[in-house]
Amino acid sequence: xxxxxxxxxxxxxxxxxxxxxxxxxxxxxxxxxxxxxxxxxxxxxxxxxxxxxxxxxxxxxxxxxxxxxxxxxxxxxxxxxxxxxxxxxxxxxxxxxxxxxxxxxxxxxxxxxxxxxxxxxxxxxxxxxxxxxxxxxxxxxxxxxxxxxxxxxxxxxxxxxxxxxxxxxxxxxxxxxxxxxxxxxxxxxxxxxxxxxxxxxxxxxxxxxxxxxxxxxxxxxxxxxxxxxxxxxxxxxxxxxxxxxxxxxxxxxxxxxx
Amino acid sequence: xxxxxxxxxxxxxxxxxxxxxxxxxxxxxxxxxxxxxxxxxxxxxxxxxxxxxxxxxxxxxxxxxxxxxxxxxxxxxxxxxxxxxxxxxxxxxxxxxxxxxxxxxxxxxxxxxxxxxxxxxxxxxxxxxxxxxxxxxxxxxxxxxxxxxxxxxxxxxxxxxxxxxxxxxxxxxxxxxxxxxxxxxxxxxxxxxxxxxxxxxxxxxxxxxxxxxxxxxxxxxxxxxxxxxxxxxxxxxxxxxxxxxxxxxxxxxxxxxx
Numbered sequence: 001x002x003x004x005x006x007x008x009x010x011x012x013x014x015x016x017x018x019x020x021x022x023x024x025x026x027x028x029x030x031x032x033x034x035x036x037x038x039x040x041x042x043x044x045x046x047x048x049x050x051x052x053x054x055x056x057x058x059x060x061x062x063x064x065x066x067x068x069x070x071x072x073x074x075x076x077x078x079x080x081x082x083x084x085x086x087x088x089x090x091x092x093x094x095x096x097x098x099x100x101x102x103x104x105x106x107x108x109x110x111x112x113x114x115x116x117x118x119x120x121x122x123x124x125x126x127x128x129x130x131x132x133x134x135x136x137x138x139x140x141x142x143x144x145x146x147x148x149x150x151x152x153x154x155x156x157x158x159x160x161x162x163x164x165x166x167x168x169x170x171x172x173x174x175x176x177x178x179x180x181x182x183x184x185x186x187x188x189x190x191x192x193x194x195x196x197x198x199x200x201x202x203x204x205x206x207x208x209x210x211x212x213x214x215x216x217x218x219x220x221x222x223x224x225x226x227x228x229x230x231x232x233x234x235x236x237x238x239x240x241x242x243x244x245x246x247x248x249x250x251x252x253x254x255x256x257x258x
Numbered sequence: 259x260x261x262x263x264x265x266x267x268x269x270x271x272x273x274x275x276x277x278x279x280x281x282x283x284x285x286x287x288x289x290x291x292x293x294x295x296x297x298x299x300x301x302x303x304x305x306x307x308x309x310x311x312x313x314x315x316x317x318x319x320x321x322x323x324x325x326x327x328x329x330x331x332x333x334x335x336x337x338x339x340x341x342x343x344x345x346x347x348x349x350x351x352x353x354x355x356x357x358x359x360x361x362x363x364x365x366x367x368x369x370x371x372x373x374x375x376x377x378x379x380x381x382x383x384x385x386x387x388x389x390x391x392x393x394x395x396x397x398x399x400x401x402x403x404x405x406x407x408x409x410x411x412x413x414x415x416x417x418x419x420x421x422x423x424x425x426x427x428x429x430x431x432x433x434x435x436x437x438x439x440x441x442x443x444x445x446x447x448x449x450x451x452x453x454x455x456x457x458x459x460x461x462x463x464x465x466x467x468x469x470x471x472x473x474x475x476x477x478x479x480x481x482x483x484x485x486x487x488x489x490x491x492x493x494x495x496x497x498x499x500x501x502x503x504x505x506x507x508x509x510x511x512x513x514x515x516x
Contacts, residue, residue: 047337186508186511196344239507243447
């Protein structure tokens with residue numbers, strides 16, 4: 001153990017028992033003192049939701065496999081987990097927050113729906129350097145082993161260099177063997193969107209209901225995007241900001257007759 | 259009725275019966291053909307959450323006060339409402355989406371937690387010009403009358419000029435009489451965050467639980483921010499983008515040993 005181990009907060013949106021977070025904990029245990037505060041149930045697609053009209057439960061979990069970290073399971077959203085970790089559970093501000101490894105892509109526009117990335121963004125608003133990790137494999141049987149070396153090397157770089165103020169990282173990893181992954185690319189978010197189809201059904205009481213089923217549409221042909229990198233065998237790293245101001249649009253709006 | 263009235267989608271996050279959305283519907287009925295698709299219950303703080311593991315119900319509501327618009331109440335989040343409206347309910351893509359009027363501020367960092375603004379952003383990703391409106395008054399008894407002329411004039415400008423691609427508007431209105439409001443200012447998002455305190459209690463079964471209680475902290479002294487404008491009697495208009503890429507950070511990340 002080095003003299004000064006960083007304090008690392010780990011969370012996710014697939015829930016505290018998901019294989020992805022177990023892999024992340026394993027890697028982080030080699031890099032610092034780890035505290036896990038994660039949702040007690042799956043929270044995919046929760047975006048930046050917070051719990052304001054309900055009480056939150058947060059339970060200390062006994063880690064039985066001898067690993068050195070601490071674990072807490074929380075009844076709230078991923079963003080709630082970060083808030084309660086930083087403000088209530090941890091004795092000092094963490095040096096790093098990592099979220100994931102998500103089961104499924106958070107590239108491109110998916111960043112705005114993602115509980116994984118929203119947790120990372122929330123930590124960023126609190127001044128904590130932060131990374132969201134996702135593997136492009138939705139399966140609960142996904143193989144996270146090839147992800148480990150990339151998770152470790154990117155995390156080491158953030159611990160070493162820090163991150164620019166107001167910036168967190170969105171890391172996506174292609175579903176490939178480690179030997180097939182060509183490297184890591186810093187990218188911009190591809191300009192894409194979801195086209196939804198609603199599967200309309202009728203319940204036994206005669207009432208119509210809908211299932212949301214979407215198709216991801218990427219019209220962005222740029223070779224500097226996360227989508228391009230992932231389709232070409234690279235790990236994508238997108239710096240993400242939470243100042244949403246479209247500064248480039250201000251001049252035009254100022255010409256309006258407001 | 260003019261020859262070609264715009265088709266306007268109206269939604270919110272306080273629920274279809276909130277006074278804020280009733281005011282918004284009233285104003286929009288003077289500007290176009292209105293379809294309301296809004297949550298059947300309050301959805302504040304839901305951010306960009308979507309419903310993926312549950313079915314959605316969406317019911318046509320009979321408008322009984324003789325107004326010309328159509329109304330649907332939906333069991334999902336504000337983002338679900340926009341998705342189901344654009345992809346399932348409306349016969350053609352709307353010319354505009356307006357969300358609100360929210361009961362309470364969505365200025366500064368609040369934009370990322372806001373269901374109101376997430377609905378507007380979702381419409382933006384679908385290529386629909388879009389505006390979120392909020393009044394700085396959380397009360398259900400809030401007086402929305404002074405907001406009307408600003409909502410109308412900003413909406414008219416968007417219908418006339420359109421919006422830059424990838425940009426939606428975040429409009430906040432101070433809690434003042436119309437005569438006290440000094441005008442409308444195009445602003446950037448103030449750099450602020452929430453410092454949370456968790457109110458810890460014990461339930462009758464002896465189990466601890468927490469209420470989230472936060473304090474908004476604005477360290478941004480700029481006079482070009484939404485917070486400054488609102489504190490100085492102006493309506494704030496922030497152009498908001500959903501390309502979250504921190505382009506300014508890419509050069510630095512590319513110097514890393516990845």
